[in-house]
Amino acid sequence: MTEIAWQQKDLLSIADLSAAEIQLVLDTASSFREVSARPVKKVPTLRGKTVINLFFEPSTRTRSSFEIAEKRLSADSLNFSASSSGLVKGESLVDTALNLQAMAPDLIVIRHGHPGVPRMLAERVSAGVINAGDGAWGHPTQALLDAFTIREEKGKLEGLKVAMVGDIAHSRVVRSNIELLNTMGAEVTVAGPRTMMPVAVETLGVRAVYSLEEAIRGADVVMMLRVQLERHKKVMFPSVREYFQLFGLTRERLRSAKRDAIVMHPGPMNRGVEIASDVADGSRSVILEQVANGVAVRMAVLYLLSGARQEAGA
Amino acid sequence: MTEIAWQQKDLLSIADLSAAEIQLVLDTASSFREVSARPVKKVPTLRGKTVINLFFEPSTRTRSSFEIAEKRLSADSLNFSASSSGLVKGESLVDTALNLQAMAPDLIVIRHGHPGVPRMLAERVSAGVINAGDGAWGHPTQALLDAFTIREEKGKLEGLKVAMVGDIAHSRVVRSNIELLNTMGAEVTVAGPRTMMPVAVETLGVRAVYSLEEAIRGADVVMMLRVQLERHKKVMFPSVREYFQLFGLTRERLRSAKRDAIVMHPGPMNRGVEIASDVADGSRSVILEQVANGVAVRMAVLYLLSGARQEAGA
Amino acid sequence: MTEIAWQQKDLLSIADLSAAEIQLVLDTASSFREVSARPVKKVPTLRGKTVINLFFEPSTRTRSSFEIAEKRLSADSLNFSASSSGLVKGESLVDTALNLQAMAPDLIVIRHGHPGVPRMLAERVSAGVINAGDGAWGHPTQALLDAFTIREEKGKLEGLKVAMVGDIAHSRVVRSNIELLNTMGAEVTVAGPRTMMPVAVETLGVRAVYSLEEAIRGADVVMMLRVQLERHKKVMFPSVREYFQLFGLTRERLRSAKRDAIVMHPGPMNRGVEIASDVADGSRSVILEQVANGVAVRMAVLYLLSGARQEAGA
Numbered sequence: 001m002t003e004i005a006w007q008q009k010d011l012l013s014i015a016d017l018s019a020a021e022i023q024l025v026l027d028t029a030s031s032f033r034e035v036s037a038r039p040v041k042k043v044p045t046l047r048g049k050t051v052i053n054l055f056f057e058p059s060t061r062t063r064s065s066f067e068i069a070e071k072r073l074s075a076d077s078l079n080f081s082a083s084s085s086g087l088v089k090g091e092s093l094v095d096t097a098l099n100l101q102a103m104a105p106d107l108i109v110i111r112h113g114h115p116g117v118p119r120m121l122a123e124r125v126s127a128g129v130i131n132a133g134d135g136a137w138g139h140p141t142q143a144l145l146d147a148f149t150i151r152e153e154k155g156k157l158e159g160l161k162v163a164m165v166g167d168i169a170h171s172r173v174v175r176s177n178i179e180l181l182n183t184m185g186a187e188v189t190v191a192g193p194r195t196m197m198p199v200a201v202e203t204l205g206v207r208a209v210y211s212l213e214e215a216i217r218g219a220d221v222v223m224m225l226r227v228q229l230e231r232h233k234k235v236m237f238p239s240v241r242e243y244f245q246l247f248g249l250t251r252e253r254l255r256s257a258k259r260d261a262i263v264m265h266p267g268p269m270n271r272g273v274e275i276a277s278d279v280a281d282g283s284r285s286v287i288l289e290q291v292a293n294g295v296a297v298r299m300a301v302l303y304l305l306s307g308a309r310q311e312a313g314a
Numbered sequence: 315m316t317e318i319a320w321q322q323k324d325l326l327s328i329a330d331l332s333a334a335e336i337q338l339v340l341d342t343a344s345s346f347r348e349v350s351a352r353p354v355k356k357v358p359t360l361r362g363k364t365v366i367n368l369f370f371e372p373s374t375r376t377r378s379s380f381e382i383a384e385k386r387l388s389a390d391s392l393n394f395s396a397s398s399s400g401l402v403k404g405e406s407l408v409d410t411a412l413n414l415q416a417m418a419p420d421l422i423v424i425r426h427g428h429p430g431v432p433r434m435l436a437e438r439v440s441a442g443v444i445n446a447g448d449g450a451w452g453h454p455t456q457a458l459l460d461a462f463t464i465r466e467e468k469g470k471l472e473g474l475k476v477a478m479v480g481d482i483a484h485s486r487v488v489r490s491n492i493e494l495l496n497t498m499g500a501e502v503t504v505a506g507p508r509t510m511m512p513v514a515v516e517t518l519g520v521r522a523v524y525s526l527e528e529a530i531r532g533a534d535v536v537m538m539l540r541v542q543l544e545r546h547k548k549v550m551f552p553s554v555r556e557y558f559q560l561f562g563l564t565r566e567r568l569r570s571a572k573r574d575a576i577v578m579h580p581g582p583m584n585r586g587v588e589i590a591s592d593v594a595d596g597s598r599s600v601i602l603e604q605v606a607n608g609v610a611v612r613m614a615v616l617y618l619l620s621g622a623r624q625e626a627g628a
Numbered sequence: 629m630t631e632i633a634w635q636q637k638d639l640l641s642i643a644d645l646s647a648a649e650i651q652l653v654l655d656t657a658s659s660f661r662e663v664s665a666r667p668v669k670k671v672p673t674l675r676g677k678t679v680i681n682l683f684f685e686p687s688t689r690t691r692s693s694f695e696i697a698e699k700r701l702s703a704d705s706l707n708f709s710a711s712s713s714g715l716v717k718g719e720s721l722v723d724t725a726l727n728l729q730a731m732a733p734d735l736i737v738i739r740h741g742h743p744g745v746p747r748m749l750a751e752r753v754s755a756g757v758i759n760a761g762d763g764a765w766g767h768p769t770q771a772l773l774d775a776f777t778i779r780e781e782k783g784k785l786e787g788l789k790v791a792m793v794g795d796i797a798h799s800r801v802v803r804s805n806i807e808l809l810n811t812m813g814a815e816v817t818v819a820g821p822r823t824m825m826p827v828a829v830e831t832l833g834v835r836a837v838y839s840l841e842e843a844i845r846g847a848d849v850v851m852m853l854r855v856q857l858e859r860h861k862k863v864m865f866p867s868v869r870e871y872f873q874l875f876g877l878t879r880e881r882l883r884s885a886k887r888d889a890i891v892m893h894p895g896p897m898n899r900g901v902e903i904a905s906d907v908a909d910g911s912r913s914v915i916l917e918q919v920a921n922g923v924a925v926r927m928a929v930l931y932l933l934s935g936a937r938q939e940a941g942a
Contacts, residue, residue: 036418040362042390048668050696061413064392068364068417071390076670076699078692095897099689102919103696104664269409291416350732354676356704375727378706382678382731385704583723605730 006304010122010129014140014179022184026148028300029293035072036295046075049106049306053079055132056112061267062132062142065291066109069298075106093117094124101125106306110134128305136170142266143176145297147184149290150221153262158185163215163257165247166225166274167196168208173266174225178204191215192225192247212247219257223264224249224275240273250276254284262286320618324436324443328454328493336498340462342614343607349386350609360389363420363620367393369446370426375581376446376456379605380423383612389420407431408438415439420620424448442619450484456580457490459611461498463604464535467576472499477529477571479561480539480588481510482522487580488539492518505529506539506561526561533571537578538563538589554587564590568598576600634932638750638757642768642807650812654776656928657921663700664923674703677734677934681707683760684740689895690760690770693919694737697926703734721745722752729753734934738762756933764798770894771804773925775812777918778849781890786813791843791885793875794853794902795824796836801894802853806832819843820853820875840875847885851892852877852903868901878904882912890914 004020014022035043051070055063058081070077097120100108107128110118115135122129133139151157162181168174168190181188188206190197191214201208209215216222227243249263263275263285271277280287318334328336349357365384369377372395384391411434414422421442424432429449436443447453465471476495482488482504495502502520504511505528515522523529530536541557563577577589577599585591594601632648642650663671679698683691686709698705725748728736735756738746743763750757761767779785790809796802796818809816816834818825819842829836837843844850855871877891891903891913899905908915 038362041364041418041420042362048666048670050669050699052692060394064366064394064414065417067392068390068419071364071392076696078695078699080688080692092899095895095899098916099895099919100692102916103693103923104669104920106669267409267413271406271409288412288416291413292418295417352676355678355732355734356676374708378680378708379731381706382704385678385706581723581727585720585723602726602730605727606732609731 006307009305010118010131011140011301011305012119012122012129012131013138014143014176014183017140017180017183019183019185022144022147022180025144025297025300025304026151028304029144029148029296032299032303033293033296035299036292041072042074043072044074045303046070046073046106046306049073049075050104051075051077051107051109051302052100052105052127053077053132054100054108054110055079055081056110056117057133059111059133061291062111062294065294066130066132066298066302069295069302072295073299073302075302078105093120097121097124101127107302130301130305133172136172137175139172139176140180141294141298141301142173143180144301145290145294146173146177146223146264146266147180148293148297149264149286150262152289152293153286154220157181160186160220161189161218161258162186162221162223163189163191163219164223164225165191165212165215165249167227168192168201168225169196169198170228171225171266175204177223178206182206189215189219193243212249212253213256216249216253216257216261219261221262221264222249222254222257223266224269226266226268227270227274229270229273244273244276248272248274248276249279251279251282254279260284264290267291320621323619324432324445325454325615325619326433326436326443326445327452328457328490328497331454331494331497333497333499336458336461336494339458339611339614339618340465342618343458343462343610346613346617347607347610349613350606355386356388357386358388359617360384360387360420360620363387363389364418365389365391365421365423365616366414366419366441367391367446368414368422368424369393369395370424370431371447373425373447375605376425376608379608380444380446380612380616383609383616386609387613387616389616392419407434411435411438415441421616444615444619447486450486451489453486453490454494455608455612455615456487457494458615459604459608460487460491460537460578460580461494462607462611463578463600464500464576466603466607467600468534471495474500474534475503475532475572476500476535476537477503477505477533478520478537478539479505479526479529479563481541482506482515482539483510483512484542485539485580489518491537492520496520500535503529503533507557526563526567527570530563530567530571530575533575535576535578536563536568536571537580538583540580540582541584541588543584543587558587558590562586562588562590563593565593565596568593574598578604581605634935637933638746638759639768639929639933640747640750640757640759641766642771642804642811645768645808645811647811647813650772650775650808653772653925653928653932654779656932657772657776657924660927660931661921661924663927664920669700670702671700672702673931674698674701674734674934677701677703678732679703679705679735679737679930680728680733680755681705681760682728682736682738683707683709684738684745685761687739687761689919690739690922693922694758694760694926694930697923697930700923701927701930703930706733721748725749725752729755735930758929758933761800764800765803767800767804768808769922769926769929770801771808772929773918773922774801774805774851774892774894775808776921776925777892777914778890780917780921781914782848785809788814788848789817789846789886790814790849790851791817791819791847792851792853793819793840793843793877795855796820796829796853797824797826798856799853799894803832805851806834810834817843817847821871840877840881841884844877844881844885844889847889849890849892850877850882850885851894852897854894854896855898855902857898857901872901872904876900876902876904877907879907879910882907888912892918895919
């Protein structure tokens with residue numbers, strides 16, 4: 001049983017969280033999980049709280065997950081997208097932050113193309129700030145929903161063998177997941193083409209290999225990463241077909257993982273590129289559970305951050 | 315009195331509805347009509363239900379009508395537009411559907427440029443799906459609000475003579491209206507330039523003529539259709555002026571309809587093209603009533619679909 | 629104590645308001661000010677009211693201020709932006725207005741590039757209309773929030789010396805502020821480069837000078853205006869650096885104002901162009917208070933207009 005109280009104002013990076021805090025988020029998410037299964041999918045928890053969703057990059061999936069979480073908690077949510085709104089016409093991000101703060105939001109959910117922007121924002125505002133993805137590396141709520149999903153399936157995180165396969169260098173979910181899994185005592189192996197592997201990847205505390213088979217051998221969890229076709233197609237590997245032959249997860253290859261291994265993907269999937277369709281839709285796939293759990297985990301984070309602020313203010 | 319209970323999970327096409335079901339929607343809409351006239355325009359009917367508005371084509375009018383209907387029913391509504399959100403970056407529509415479903419929406423309102431997409435979605439998700447327009451033909455809630463408006467004015471649908479004039483081949487509202495009016499026992503005549511008439515139009519169960527006068531002679535209801543100037547101007551008829559001379563509804567021409575005939579238009583109107591301004595604003599025009607009734611009809615559809623789902627789940 | 633009742637259907641221009649009405653808005657805003665400081669930032673005042681935010685020009689700051697105000701009053705708000713929604717495809721603004729009205733909104737907040745559009749809308753709809761900026765001149769809620777901020781700081785408006793410096797000809801906030809300050813008995817001086825000064829500016833009831841120092845000498849309030857760099861850079865003055873040398877507010881220059889003078893800016897600021905960073909962030913700056921007060925003033929306006937309508941309807 002977790003006994004600690006939540007103290008953090010913000011959720012910026014998994015590296016800021018202790019194992020006990022991660023546990024607390026996951027436990028809290030468990031209790032919110034059933035809200036989305038009710039006929040009346042709504043609790044009054046955040047009534048009268050203002051949440052600003054500040055997306056400088058388009059993200060249907062993450063934004064909608066947060067927005068649904070906010071509405072099911074009865075918060076008032078506002079959406080700003082940089083493109084549609086003329087945000088920051090000649091205004092610095094700091095001024096934008098101060099202006100938002102002046103409108104007295106309780107929480108700000110931010111996605112930005114540059115790493116560190118959420119932290120910069122958090123330092124300037126008294127509102128709680130949630131990093132919904134910054135640049136290619138940080139995406140803490142994705143790591144938390146992945147961990148929640150693994151824990152639901154496996155009952156624990158400690159001691160599990162987790163393989164992550166694909167574009168290790170550019171996927172938004174890799175670093176946060178590694179940090180979380182390391183903190184919780186799981187063992188991570190990453191694999192991908194050399195062109196998609198960051199320099200000195202082992203310093204992140206993982207084993208790095210260059211073959212899919214080697215990565216998933218004996219794994220409890222196989223996380224396939226999205227190949228950003230629009231970005232890489234011609235530069236980093238000769239062809240989609242070749243990528244699939246080398247790093248695509250097929251039913252046959254999955255056999256080298258544990259018999260009860262689960263298959264994950266942060267979406268959106270390229271079927272036939274990083275994952276075969278029958279695996280994506282197969283009985284070991286928990287890809288849609290990840291999406292469903294995302295709402296619960298974000299409800300938990302919104303709830304904990306808003307609660308911490310109330311205590312601090314009282 | 316309608317005695318049947320609503321059984322349908324989705325509203326995809328008027329062709330799926332029996333006369334009794336159409337009647338039930340219209341009767342339900344009657345009872346919601348007065349909500350929008352109250353000082354407090356809100357009922358708690360859909361509190362805690364999540365409705366996703368998924369618009370792959372821009373549509374201010376239909377989207378706002380649905381959104382107002384959802385809010386007046388106290389639902390939580392989320393808007394996705396394909397353009398603004400980066401929806402489906404390389405993801406198939408089926409995967410988008412499955413992802414949305416994972417977030418446990420109760421209802422999905424979808425507009426898409428290709429016919430059949432709403433049905434494909436409905437087959438994949440347990441949420442109720444409402445077709446808010448697919449391609450050039452289907453727009454069931456428009457047909458229902460038109461029928462509601464006619465019934466309000468004429469007290470019935472059976473036996474009425476309805477003329478539809480204009481771009482029969484490309485108007486989004488034609489097929490749904492024909493299906494509904496045929497089911498309810500009205501008599502439909504369509505008219506338009508030959509270039510705007512679909513091949514074998516009579517197989518839809520209507521009389522087709524090529525003159526405005528002939529179409530509206532003795533009509534109880536005259537529905538004028540929008541000419542999509544941006545699409546047709548140069549291709550299908552020599553000039554806007556000529557179109558108006560041949561197929562524009564003027565006060566004089568309206569005389570050949572019944573004395574108490576009503577004039578309808580799905581909007582947005584091209585004044586001076588398909589309809590003269592004084593007719594659009596005249597005493598026989600119910601064009602703005604159509605808009606007002608649209609909110610009530612959409613409230614009814616949202617209510618019935620959500621109710622059916624509850625029963626199914628209970 | 630204000631004793632009058634609010635009678636106006638719309639808020640279109642400060643010129644339509646008496647001193648007593650302005651006072652009433654400011655007094656009402658005072659009572660809403662503390663709502664945004666509560667843990668539960670929400671009052672049920674506008675529950676079941678529909679507010680349409682109709683923005684034909686992008687405006688993150690004004691739109692979000694209104695949207696937050698609406699949500700804190702429990703209204704149902706809908707956002708339309710001309711760009712994202714395909715609004716008015718070939719439809720006249722009058723038809724758009726009539727269509728919106730048919731959906732029975734209680735209030736419409738409109739921003740449009742052409743002056744007079746809000747008034748035209750107000751004449752066509754029974755909903756209350758709030759001008760959120762039309763063209764280069766009118767922006768009544770900005771003037772009201774500026775006045776509110778001055779009154780909070782100075783305890784009164786009457787007899788104060790107010791300097792406005794910068795692009796007098798094109799700033800959206802100038803005319804409304806002059807009208808309001810004149811009505812309330814403040815004394816306004818405007819200053820800016822000759823190329824940014826409207827013809828016959830004195831007919832607005834202000835003193836016009838062409839030097840910053842002269843304008844702010846002895847001022848109680850210094851309002852700096854945004855230079856629209858994107859528009860003017862090369863045309864109206866030789867360089868940003870020269871502009872700052874002549875019309876930028878520095879700490880040194882501020883000394884010629886009263887010792888307790890306050891510094892205002894409608895935002896977004898160009899730091900180092902019209903205002904030095906240390907002044908913008910200094911102890912005399914109330915720039916962020918303006919933003920915070922904007923929410924309270926808009927809550928007051930929404931409340932008063934909706935109340936007036938109820939009385940009228942009763």
